[in-house]
Amino acid sequence: MTADLNPRYTFDTLVVGAGNRLAVAAARSVADHPATAHNPLFVYSDTGLGKTHLLMAIGQAARQLSPSLVVEYVTLDEFVEAYHAAVSAGDTDAFHERYKSAGVLLIDDVQFLAHRRELQTELLRFTAELQEAGSQVVLSSDRPPSEIADLDDRLLATLAGGLVIDIGPPDLETRLAILNRRADERGVELGRDVLRVVAEGETTNVRELLGVLNRLIAFQAVSEHPLTPEAARALLDGGAEGGARRGSMPPGPEPPDLEVLPDLPEGIVVADPEPEPPPVVIDSSAGMGQADDTGDEFGLFLSEVTRTVEEQMDRWQGRVRDAINHWSAKGYRTDRLERLLERGAEDPDATIRAFERDIATLRTLQHQMAECDPERAGDPVFRDPEALAEAEEAVQRAEATFEPPPAPSEAFALRDFVESGSTRVALQAAKTIIEEPGVQYNPLVLVGPSGIGKTHLLHGIGRELARGRPVGWVACVSAQSFMDELVQAIDDNRIPTWRARYRRAHAFLLDNVDLLGASDRAQDELFFLFNALLEADRQLVFTSTLPPREVNGLNDRLVSRLEGGLVAGLDVPDETLRRDVLVRQFMARVGRADEELVSYLAHQPVESVRSLLGLAQKILTTADAKGAAPSVGIAREVLEGPAAAGRPARTSGVVVAPSGGVESREKVVWDWPNPADRIIEDLG
Amino acid sequence: MSLINFTTREITCKIVYYGPGRSGKTTNLQYVFDRVPSNRRGRMVSLATQSDRTLFFDFLPLELGSISGFTTRFQLYTVPGQVYYNATRKLVLQGADGVVFVADSQARQLDENIESLQNLQQNLLEQGVDVRTLPLVMQYNKQGLPSELILSEEELEDALNFRAAPALTADALEGFGVFETLKAVSEAVLRKLSEDPAP
Numbered sequence: 031m032t033a034d035l036n037p038r039y040t041f042d043t044l045v046v047g048a049g050n051r052l053a054v055a056a057a058r059s060v061a062d063h064p065a066t067a068h069n070p071l072f073v074y075s076d077t078g079l080g081k082t083h084l085l086m087a088i089g090q091a092a093r094q095l096s097p098s099l100v101v102e103y104v105t106l107d108e109f110v111e112a113y114h115a116a117v118s119a120g121d122t123d124a125f126h127e128r129y130k131s132a133g134v135l136l137i138d139d140v141q142f143l144a145h146r147r148e149l150q151t152e153l154l155r156f157t158a159e160l161q162e163a164g165s166q167v168v169l170s171s172d173r174p175p176s177e178i179a180d181l182d183d184r185l186l187a188t189l190a191g192g193l194v195i196d197i198g199p200p201d202l203e204t205r206l207a208i209l210n211r212r213a214d215e216r217g218v219e220l221g222r223d224v225l226r227v228v229a230e231g232e233t234t235n236v237r238e239l240l241g242v243l244n245r246l247i248a249f250q251a252v253s254e255h256p257l258t259p260e261a262a263r264a265l266l267d268g269g270a271e272g273g274a275r276r277g278s279m280p281p282g283p284e285p286p287d288l289e290v291l292p293d294l295p296e297g298i299v300v301a302d303p304e305p306e307p308p309p310v311v312i313d314s315s316a317g318m319g320q321a322d323d324t325g326d327e328f329g330l331f332l333s334e335v336t337r338t339v340e341e342q343m344d345r346w347q348g349r350v351r352d353a354i355n356h357w358s359a360k361g362y363r364t365d366r367l368e369r370l371l372e373r374g375a376e377d378p379d380a381t382i383r384a385f386e387r388d389i390a391t392l393r394t395l396q397h398q399m400a401e402c403d404p405e406r407a408g409d410p411v412f413r414d415p416e417a418l419a420e421a422e423e424a425v426q427r428a429e430a431t432f433e434p435p436p437a438p439s440e441a442f443a444l445r446d447f448v449e450s451g452s453t454r455v456a457l458q459a460a461k462t463i464i465e466e467p468g469v470q471y472n473p474l475v476l477v478g479p480s481g482i483g484k485t486h487l488l489h490g491i492g493r494e495l496a497r498g499r500p501v502g503w504v505a506c507v508s509a510q511s512f513m514d515e516l517v518q519a520i521d522d523n524r525i526p527t528w529r530a531r532y533r534r535a536h537a538f539l540l541d542n543v544d545l546l547g548a549s550d551r552a553q554d555e556l557f558f559l560f561n562a563l564l565e566a567d568r569q570l571v572f573t574s575t576l577p578p579r580e581v582n583g584l585n586d587r588l589v590s591r592l593e594g595g596l597v598a599g600l601d602v603p604d605e606t607l608r609r610d611v612l613v614r615q616f617m618a619r620v621g622r623a624d625e626e627l628v629s630y631l632a633h634q635p636v637e638s639v640r641s642l643l644g645l646a647q648k649i650l651t652t653a654d655a656k657g658a659a660p661s662v663g664i665a666r667e668v669l670e671g672p673a674a675a676g677r678p679a680r681t682s683g684v685v686v687a688p689s690g691g692v693e694s695r696e697k698v699v700w701d702w703p704n705p706a707d708r709i710i711e712d713l714g
Numbered sequence: 715m716s717l718i719n720f721t722t723r724e725i726t727c728k729i730v731y732y733g734p735g736r737s738g739k740t741t742n743l744q745y746v747f748d749r750v751p752s753n754r755r756g757r758m759v760s761l762a763t764q765s766d767r768t769l770f771f772d773f774l775p776l777e778l779g780s781i782s783g784f785t786t787r788f789q790l791y792t793v794p795g796q797v798y799y800n801a802t803r804k805l806v807l808q809g810a811d812g813v814v815f816v817a818d819s820q821a822r823q824l825d826e827n828i829e830s831l832q833n834l835q836q837n838l839l840e841q842g843v844d845v846r847t848l849p850l851v852m853q854y855n856k857q858g859l860p861s862e863l864i865l866s867e868e869e870l871e872d873a874l875n876f877r878a879a880p881a882l883t884a885d886a887l888e889g890f891g892v893f894e895t896l897k898a899v900s901e902a903v904l905r906k907l908s909e910d911p912a913p
Contacts, residue, residue: 326749327749327889327892328746328751331896332778335786338901338905339725339904342904343783373721
């Protein structure tokens with residue numbers, strides 16, 4: 031983001047000397063002709079010698095030459111943080127888009143790539159992508175690529191493939207020029223001799239050199255007399271001690287201890303600039319008895335306060351910048367934070383927190399929109415915290431027009447589903463998932479022959495799950511409807527919206543999944559829907575006439591997912607189940623259930639509850655036509671013909687196991703001829 | 715009082731010198747006043763009794779100029795140390811960004827020091843301020859007196875500084891430790907700027 035480019039860091043403000051002449055020339059060349067001269071350009075130097083300045087100068091100059099050019103400046107850590115944030119937010123696209131759209135990508139502090147293989151791979155990929163896209167990459171480090179520990183050979187080759195150039199420490203003249211320029215910028219008049227004293231010091235690190243200058247400026251500001259070279263030297267000697275203690279400056283001579291320096295302007299005293307950190311007792315009694323009335327203690331105090339305030343302000347601004355980087359990397363507009371950086375606010379942290387709350391609300395709204403109308407979830411309004419009201423309105427409109435998925439049928443109640451040995455496992459599993467949807471048995475696949483009660487159980491589960499929950503919580507659809515809807519959605523070019531209907535459901539129940547074997551596209555859709563719902567711990571229930579692995583045409587990835595939950599079989603109804611079903615049916619229809627009739631029908635060789643109910647229906651219809659109560663006589667007449675109505679039932683003597691020892695009714699001879707009618711022929 | 719106002723770009727630190735009567739709070743302020751260039755300080759307001767005891771409070775405004783684009787002001791207050799002026803102490807303590815506890819190092823004043831410290835804690839508590847979170851600096855004043863009259867720094871630490879706050883020895887009459895104390899409390903106050911914001 032170009033906002034990160036410090037406007038003060040331009041080529042114009044860069045003092046060129048022997049140490050950085052080559053690097054500056056290369057940088058200018060890159061800025062003038064991005065991606066053509068040296069790509070990537072790798073700049074390295076010791077800390078504080080102007081790498082960041084150079085990088086930002088490239089960015090400023092390139093942008094000035096081509097205002098439409100997108101320039102991105104980022105430190106490696108920010109780059110990594112943005113990448114990780116994007117990964118964790120599942121929004122790596124925005125991250126890639128942000129950086130891929132950059133005409134010039136400036137990455138600072140890449141020495142932190144050391145021992146971070148994964149990151150190196152990502153950077154390698156990025157660099158290659160950007161180079162292919164004709165973008166310029168500029169990197170900086172405190173060491174050459176070959177000295178970055180454990181650097182991937184491919185990345186090393188890529189980095190070394192452009193131009194690797196170092197910045198040397200500034201010579202005396204350069205240091206003097208830097209000090210002169212900075213003093214001018216600050217509007218402070220310091221004598222040339224004073225600046226020379228600073229330049230001649232042992233500090234070659236530009237950043238620290240400017241720190242020394244700041245110290246002189248702070249002293250000058252509180253003094254009524256111009257700073258003399260001697261006073262400056264004395265101050266530097268005192269300051270060097272403080273610097274050495276921080277480990278960044280060479281040790282200087284012993285500092286004076288609360289001593290009045292002879293040539294300092296009146297009142298200026300040098301004391302230990304850094305009191306020991308708390309909790310420590312600072313013993314000032316050592317100086318007692320030699321107090322100095324002319325010491326400019328206030329000047330020292332002011333200098334300390336200035337330094338502390340500046341540090342704190344930098345941290346505050348850093349927090350705002352971090353927030354800007356963080357959220358813009360995720361594709362959100364950060365105008366509010368940028369205004370905050372420019373103009374301030376009464377409570378910046380509160381502003382950041384409010385901004386982040388708005389982002390959270392936006393994400394919720396975007397999620398809601400994705401569930402209703404995914405095609406509109408990418409609208410810019412969901413990336414702009416200033417347009418929160420607009421986003422809310424959009425979601426409300428989408429909610430109002432949202433068409434919920436098919437609900438379970440009211441015709442099937444779970445309480446009407448009869449429990450028996452052949453349905454017990456499936457029913458128990460159903461009760462478990464009703465109690466805790468999405469926790470156990472996910473998916474639940476109900477397998478059994480046609481007419482066995484799978485659809486009843488499926489819808490019964492659906493109704494129980496939907497009880498007390500909002501419309502659309504449960505989607506219950508037959509495979510045939512699922513495929514028909516898909517075709518229609520393709521026709522209407524509204525696939526995302528169609529998908530959203532189901533992805534929004536908290537339970538998805540699909541009847542006859544085996545029918546999808548005929549449609550690859552429907553299987554693909556089911557596969558993605560399955561994954562999305564399962565990942566969100568939503569409950570899935572399917573029915574099938576065959577175990578998934580035996581369904582013809584069902585692809586392996588779907589089979590493995592269906593088999594991954596619980597496949598519960600519903601067997602051919604046993605006698606108990608048949609009796610229960612018949613009793614319920616007759617009680618419901620005529621208010622009584624004749625035991626003999628029930629017993630007769632329960633022994634009829636049916637393969638499914640549906641067939642059994644069909645038999646009962648025939649008898650009820652016949653009885654109704656005759657104006658009589660349903661009876662075993664009517665049943666015999668219906669099932670065996672009028673002749674059988676008056677005689678006792680005869681069977682083949684073959685006992686057919688209720689579990690289906692003989693699979694098809696057609697394969698069994700049911701009406702055996704009377705042996706008395708048979709002609710016995712002796713062939714002997 | 716808000717320590718930092720980003721809209722008006724002002725930083726205002728209110729620092730209160732607290733402690734028992736005659737421990738040297740006003741002396742601290744007087745010394746600071748004498749050392750600040752006239753263009754940097756306001757008028758020191760001091761309401762004192764005929765016997766030079768602070769009747770109400772002392773107030774010394776310091777203009778530190780523009781720092782990082784923020785007009786920075788320090789307001790130094792003292793409280794009356796006498797026990798019966800507690801209402802005034804509470805008033806002055808309101809909105810304090812930092813406190814300097816000026817302890818009298820004389821051995822015979824130890825009980826007064828302890829009582830005043832407890833009073834400070836109590837008054838802060840009443841204002842909903844946890845003394846553990848408020849920048850606090852201990853100053854053991856009057857260390858210039860003969861050693862037989864005063865407690866050593868270690869003894870004062872043991873008796874008063876159980877919170878391990880930054881502590882400095884001083885002789886405010888001579889100016890020793892005065893600015894060091896002011897620096898210590900200022901730094902503690904300003905460092906709070908970068909602490910994690912409240913949720």
